[in-house]
Amino acid sequence: MRLVIARCSVDYAGRLTAHLPLATRLLIAKADGSVLVHSDGGSYKPLNWMSPPAKLTVSVPEEDQREAGVVETWTVQHAKTDDRLVVSIHEVLHDSEHELGVDPGLVKDGVEAHLQKLLAEHIATLGEGYTLVRREYMTAIGPVDILARDDAGRAVAVEIKRRGEIDGVEQLTRYLELMNRDPLLAPVTGVFAAQEIKPQARTLATDRGIRCVVLDYDALRGIDDVDSRLF
Amino acid sequence: MRLVIARCSVDYAGRLTAHLPLATRLLIAKADGSVLVHSDGGSYKPLNWMSPPAKLTVSVPEEDQREAGVVETWTVQHAKTDDRLVVSIHEVLHDSEHELGVDPGLVKDGVEAHLQKLLAEHIATLGEGYTLVRREYMTAIGPVDILARDDAGRAVAVEIKRRGEIDGVEQLTRYLELMNRDPLLAPVTGVFAAQEIKPQARTLATDRGIRCVVLDYDALRGIDDVDSRLF
DNA sequence: CTTTATATCTCGGGA
DNA sequence: TCCCGAGGTATAAAG
Numbered sequence: 223m224r225l226v227i228a229r230c231s232v233d234y235a236g237r238l239t240a241h242l243p244l245a246t247r248l249l250i251a252k253a254d255g256s257v258l259v260h261s262d263g264g265s266y267k268p269l270n271w272m273s274p275p276a277k278l279t280v281s282v283p284e285e286d287q288r289e290a291g292v293v294e295t296w297t298v299q300h301a302k303t304d305d306r307l308v309v310s311i312h313e314v315l316h317d318s319e320h321e322l323g324v325d326p327g328l329v330k331d332g333v334e335a336h337l338q339k340l341l342a343e344h345i346a347t348l349g350e351g352y353t354l355v356r357r358e359y360m361t362a363i364g365p366v367d368i369l370a371r372d373d374a375g376r377a378v379a380v381e382i383k384r385r386g387e388i389d390g391v392e393q394l395t396r397y398l399e400l401m402n403r404d405p406l407l408a409p410v411t412g413v414f415a416a417q418e419i420k421p422q423a424r425t426l427a428t429d430r431g432i433r434c435v436v437l438d439y440d441a442l443r444g445i446d447d448v449d450s451r452l453f
Numbered sequence: 454m455r456l457v458i459a460r461c462s463v464d465y466a467g468r469l470t471a472h473l474p475l476a477t478r479l480l481i482a483k484a485d486g487s488v489l490v491h492s493d494g495g496s497y498k499p500l501n502w503m504s505p506p507a508k509l510t511v512s513v514p515e516e517d518q519r520e521a522g523v524v525e526t527w528t529v530q531h532a533k534t535d536d537r538l539v540v541s542i543h544e545v546l547h548d549s550e551h552e553l554g555v556d557p558g559l560v561k562d563g564v565e566a567h568l569q570k571l572l573a574e575h576i577a578t579l580g581e582g583y584t585l586v587r588r589e590y591m592t593a594i595g596p597v598d599i600l601a602r603d604d605a606g607r608a609v610a611v612e613i614k615r616r617g618e619i620d621g622v623e624q625l626t627r628y629l630e631l632m633n634r635d636p637l638l639a640p641v642t643g644v645f646a647a648q649e650i651k652p653q654a655r656t657l658a659t660d661r662g663i664r665c666v667v668l669d670y671d672a673l674r675g676i677d678d679v680d681s682r683l684f
Numbered sequence: 685c686t687t688t689a690t691a692t693c694t695c696g697g698g699a
Numbered sequence: 700t701c702c703c704g705a706g707g708t709a710t711a712a713a714g
Contacts, residue, residue, distance in 0.1 A: 223479060223493045225456055225479070227454075227551045227553070234707075236707055237706095237707040238561060238707060239561075240559055240560060240561050240707085241559075241560045242556075242557075242558075242559055242560075243557045243560075245553075245554065245556050245557055246551075246552075246553045246554055247553065247556065248454060248456070248481070248551070248553070250479070250491065252493050252494055252495075253493045253494060254493075254494050256494075256496060256497075258491075258497050260481065260489075261553060261556035262454045262483050262484045262485075262553035262554070262555075262556070263483055263484060263485050263487075263505070263555070263556070264483075264505075264694090264695095265487060265502070265504045265505060265693095265694060265695090266487075266489055266497075266498065266499050266502045266504070266692095266693090266694080267497065267693090267694055267695080267708095268497050269556060269558075269559055270559065270707095271496070271497045271707085272707095273496045273497070273707080273709085274494070274495075274496060303707095305707070315551065316456075316549060316551060318547060318549075320458045320477075320479070320546065320547060321477075322458070322476075322477045322478065322479070322492060322493035323476065323477055323493070324493075324494070325473075325476050325478065325492035325493070325494070325495075325500060326473075326474045326476055327473075327500075328471050328472070328473055328500055328501065329471060329472045329473075329474075330469055330470075330471045330692095364688075364689090364713090365713095383690095384690090384691095387703090388703090389620060389623075389689090392620070392623050393689090420702075420703085421702085422594070422702085422703080465692075467692055468691095468692045469692060471692080495709095496709065496710090497709085498693085498709065498710085501692090502692080503692090504692080504694085534692095536692070565705070565706095595703075595704085596698095614705095615705090615706090619688095624704090651687085653687085
């Protein structure tokens, strides 16, 4: 990995064209040929970049460029597409090379999968008498997060999201449409369950007869405690 | 901006919990308190990070941590949420500080907005006799990209995407449903226009009576040339 | 391999 | 401010 602090301008041409005027920035050249251009702010997204696999070529600029103050040119060409990033360096303020090795990678925990597991274990959260049929119930167009039955034994398809938005309601609608054509399942009702449900999603769901349930992640995790407190 | 190459382990707790085992990585501490942890591969996304606004506190570790080999601890606390990133540094291989200043920012060109503008200017691409009513036609659930009228004066709602996928068809369907309740507009037909339309999106659109149009970006840009070549 | 759903998404615009 | 849609989305999982 090479780290360079430089006054530079940057041009990208590919799925769009973009230009960064002359300023001081951090350039990161990674082992796989990818290059990141970072400023001293914003979030983790670089101002401009080239994704791997790519080839970085460092060259001495043409004479007209040198007269304009460019001392070094980085041309980063993507290996598969015709995306190209050109960094015109006017002044190098820092330059260092480092050996990092392969990273063991990130260990994550606790997202939608966890919510699904918790709700499956405590399916009565949806209402008394609810029973779990199965998680990841397969249909022709994909798996429904949870299939359950209500107290009257009717099938209930549950779609779970961390944040409930309109896409999720559309997704559940497609599942319901399909499942209701199956005489062994129909009539199937829908439940849209999320930690947070956006107003537009709620409106659309209600309009389509889909029930919305807001999940309390902490309560689900501590449901045994809650149960014991009930007595 | 501070750049550190270090052998370190990293823990994040916030919207999820995540852990990075001990390895050599690049740490970037930005002026706004944000911190990025990068490896020598992957793409522009860091292995782990803290978004601004945040506060970075560098401290000498507790004795049990020091015995485990930790020489320095970075605690990055988000200013508004309770997200927290902790970097346990075992060995510092490089450490430098740089003054970058404020970045003038990126100049972009050519995305969906550009396609919309081009199609609005050359609405006859959709068919002879088509006329533009307006771009960004407001409805209760959001703006329709283009409202036009066909050669018979019937309203046509156009949804434009760079890549036409299923959610774009859903979006247009919602608009059409709503607009067709308006007696001043009805009947409204739909056109799904994109540079590239995925087979599933095309199937769904066709099934719902929505016409698909593949846009040629270069042809739209050079439409005057094309016109002149016709004679 | 392509397609689909998710993301600590980020980022910008509009009400 | 919140909400919604777009992204050079990236990325992992599934068919």
